[in-house]
Amino acid sequence: MMEENPYAGILEVVRTDADARSASPWVIGTVAATAPLTVMLGGIPLSGADLLVNPQLLPHEETAALSELKGSLEGSPAVSVTNGSLGGKALLGGVLVPGDRVAMLASADGQQYVVICKVVSA
Incomplete structure (x- = not known):
């Protein structure tokens, strides 16, 4: 009869632990x-x-600011240009x-x- 190698059991435990730890x-x-x-x-x-x-x-809501604008701007909801700058918020899906x-x-x-x-x- 052949005796079981005591190190084989330890090696199996180490392999199992290493496999569990290597999961991404x-x-x-x-x-x-x-x-x-x-x-x-x-x-x-x-x-x-x-x-x-x-x-x-x-x-989510994003805040945006644009500057150095000239002329008029139309939008919905209403937007306006003050002192050449546009400021506002937009709700983005x-x-x-x-x-x-x-x-x-x-x-x-x-x-x-x-x-x-x-x-x-x-």
């Missing part, structure tokens, strides 16, 4: 809905507290729609995902 924290999810934002990851819907989202991907793919980074405990950006195939 980056994942690709698919947007299922935008209000509220829901991302599918491996058949599991993530939303609410599951996600931390880059605010540029969501509907989110850039995500259902079916979009997003790059996400998993938290250390795998309980939350940070939605970094929209990704497309080249």
